[in-house]
Amino acid sequence: MIGAYLLQTFPWKKQWGVMFVGGALISSGLLIVSVSYAVSRAGLSYANPIYWVGMLLQFVPAAFVILRKNVTRQEALGMVLLLGFTLYLSKVLVNPFTFAFSDEMQQWRSTYNSLETHRLFESNPILEVSPYYPGLQNITHALVSLTGWTIHDAGVILIGVVRVMLMLSLFLFFEGISRSHRIGGLSALLYMCNPAFLGWTSYYIYQSLALPWAFLALYCIIRLRFIETPFIESATNLRFGLMVCILLMAPAITVTHHMTAILFAGLVTLFAVGPALWVKFNTTRNWHIMAKLARKVSKWLSRRVALFWILARQNKNVEFEKNEFGWLAAMIFIYIFIWITYFASLTLPYLGGQIADIVIETINFIVSKPSARTGDPLPDLPPFELALAYGSMILLLIGVPFGMLQTLRRFRGDSLAISMVSGSSALFIVFIVRFTSSRGGEILSRTWPFLYVIIAFVLAVGILFLTDLASWIKWPMRLGVLSAMLILFVGGIASGWPPYWGRLPGKYIVGAAERSVDIYGLTASTWARDHIERNSIMASDFMLIHMLGSYGLQSPVLGLPELFLSESFSDYQYNLINEYGLEYLVVDTRMADEPPTWGFYYGYWEPNTNDAVQLRYITKYDVVPPVNRIYDNGAVIFYDVHGLLEK
């Protein structure tokens, strides 16, 4: 309170307000996070508390400034931009010299191939679909060609610039819908609480590029809608300019990331048909049915049933304006159809297989007996993080319906806001999938960047309703809201990716994604690049496969735990080697030191391993003639199995 008083009374320039104070604190937060990384690399145990102090020092000032009632547009925008950027740096500085996440390595390989051959669509053995979505590779190609940077440096700078675009787009989009910079800033801030923000939207992957384009295109769409005087020359020109921008960005999204293109088309469709559906739904009869249903569901709710009556009365006879999003949605679907049909036909089996798996798993969960159900619980988190992870989910389940009601109340008759409310209900479906599918965690982490656009908006509307309540409860309410936002932020990081064991850098951990990438694996991959014929077929564990397939320029086969986790070599392994035409087997002997932290060595389909694999199992090829043992760096061993291949 004292701090707030000082901040509000100090003679800062009105235009910038307390932006520079907030900026200094946020930057200090990043510095503290860097200290925690250095401490963690030194193997000291107190790195984690330092990390959380640094993260909170980044988030709290931004939240504090944006929650103020008299926050200026510059302050809100400045806080959002800086926080978005420092959170990106927080990710980059974990591995400042190399891409260590598997998906980043996949993109690295596609970019390398196009730089080497000067062509597009060159095959990528570690992600076959990637070359058919070359947007990210093309821009990196241009940057590497015209600046002389390495692929890694160009990628890091590219995604950094894209992060600036993402934060600006989000702010402008939310501000455009609500016509309020407070809601714009708060929604963008809440978007940063999404569990994928630190990871999935910061990695050098095609989604990180396509997503900001989608938001920027949505902003242009919103601006189109609010051109109020279409016949004045300046308005006509603005309309033309925005159309050109949309027409340039829509194909770029289509050729960059399949899921973003489809979900972008879905969002535009929601904006197109949402209002019409709302008009159909928004009848007094339907509201009466809702009220009766609510009364049946809960006695507690029955006291709040009045809300439904109020909404029914308020939204009665509201006419929604027609919009032009229908043609735009149709155009994007046509782009996607053409691209998938003529260029990226691999997309259908790639995405179709995954979607079918999820649907089947969810149906199996529903129809199976409770005792036989296997979902995907939150990973083994430290108690503090587990509590906040569940806390953030509960807050979402409470906050989103509340925000939906407030949005309906505040933006009655506004078709876009109503569409956001309709879209928010997807949260509940996604939560069901989260806890019913064995890959629910992964699915949710990939869905968050899209879903949170909608729920951040309705949450922001709900939060501003609370903070703008009568003055006598203003401060307790603001503190409560700030605490809830902190739980969302910390819980989001705790339940998101990277998990707690991979959040900080440090020594090698077995089966732990980025923490399994170290000098041993990287030098072995470089050696393979220099000494083994390009695109040789190899089998290895999950992370070595990605290192060999990217930096090693080899053609590894994902999975095949049977080759390594069995006690002895038999006809089964012999046949497997011949079936896949394997030329080399690569093992990391450190796998025998401890069980895989991520739950698997080779792929999530391998039998759950609670114990570490025995060293003699993975090194059994030492004594299998005519298998050559050609490389050993003390951890990684290469076996040449050409001799086992039938001619």
Added chain:
Amino acid sequence: MMRRYLDLILLFVVTIIVLVLQLINVEGGIVMKLTGAVFVLFAPGYAVMAAVFKEDVLEPSAKIALGIGISLAISAVGAIGLYGIGALLTRTSWTFFLVIIILGCSIVAVVQRSRDTFYMPNFVAPKLSFSEILLLMFSLLALGGGIYLARTAAQNQAYVPFTEFWVVPQSKDVSEIEIGIRNYEQTKMVYELKIRINGRDVEAWSNISVQPDQEWTRVYTLPPKLTYNETIVVYLYTDKDSSKPYRWGQIYR
């Protein structure tokens, strides 16, 4: 007058610098990195905006976002167009493609602005107070310090010292093998090598001295084959412990 075209003049300067660097084939350097980055990440989009928005109707934040977004879209989709017409993606093709876009759109923008007598871009330099400048400098120092600290810590991260060792057949009949050592022990190492065929010592090298991060390789011609199946084992020892092999490799022929 100059003020009306200031942004386009800056675009033109960046474009010419990149073009000249390309023509005289300069590789690397800070000028190439900076101008190249602006040339790819912002200039094309800004030029397109200048051409399609006749008036200065967009606010600065939207201009920056759209400048970046359209630039990236042009490179992402343009490469497919270039490839579609049969051009390889090289430094030259990128340069000319982006130069055409930037200069073409800039010319359209110049023509439009010259016709519009009321056009005046809204370039406002931010005015900061002394305390704000101090805070800004503190923020930049903290950001720079954070990046420097994280990079330095990553560079100096400790790892268990090790040696890479390999034995690779050089031909299908395995008449020659390449033996290699690379020292990651962070100190000068002295190694010893022994080659055994079917349990019989056939060759040994001692006092192989390798500096940190350096490599030692030899191609060894194996003696003629005496039996149907031969097992060639190469042992690597260090001078610290010559009783137990430090690394080993094995080849069948």
